[in-house]
Amino acid sequence: MPELPEVETTLRGIEPHIINKKLEKVLIHNAKLRWPIPKQVKKLEGKTVVKLMRRAKYLQVFFDDGQSAVWHLGMSGSLRICSAFEERKKHDHVEWQFDQDTVLRYHDPRRFGALLWANLGEEPEQFDNLGPEPLPIYQETTEFSGEWLFERSRKKTSPIKTFIMDNKNVVGVGNIYANESLFHAGIKPNKPAGRVSKQKYMQLAECIQDVLAKAIKQGGSTLRDFVGGDGQPGYFQQELFVYGRTGEPCKVCGSKIKEEKIGQRSTFYCGRCQR
DNA sequence: CGTATCTCCTGCAAGC
């Protein structure tokens, strides 16, 4: 399940293959993704890729006329480069053919992903309510910080885990990294966001950044569906301290990792290390 | 407005 680091890894994986190349052919085998693929995407044929950027979990590809296509990998989506002669797999929904050795294929069994469209100087409306980037990769700075989270969270009664998974507060933190960040910050996931101290938010902001940066460094982690941009299986998987470790001993204190549902999502934590 | 729940989809695993 691609989170921010996996999207960043995908971008870095495909960029060298498609930058400054002309898109010769667009094949849409199944336009029914999360939203129907806009027909403008077909008109990308003949245009050249000039830049790739990531915003939250969106991967934006700019062409030489200033227009852009925006991928979202959803739950099970992946982008990879392959040869034109490689047999298409089930759930390969979209192909961008640059040359015989350079075909970008979008694979997505669950079709929670999307391919969006943006005109020159515009962004998809999905970008409208996005909060700050946790890592200043595409800007020099980011307004994301412990202070930011603290101020945003005042009087919020929902659990801290739900709070950091809300794109309006910080983008790119999905279930795995939310669980891991909260463990490293020593915060119980169900603690109301408004009752977490400023000091704890300072720690949490740092942990979120560390966990994401580490995952990017390791090439993105994932559980089952991600395939790296170069077609390498994405099972790099950084060491997980709590996610999926129900009943196993905490790597810090040895007590059993607990599991419960928060906002319909599986949540893992150490009852001793997290308060 | 904030908060909680539902929803899309397919593959996999567990249970009978």
Added chain:
DNA sequence: TGCTTGCAGGAGATAC
């Protein structure tokens, strides 16, 4: 073995 059921989850939609 073969069925049914439930679960995984990003994030928009919907309901209160």
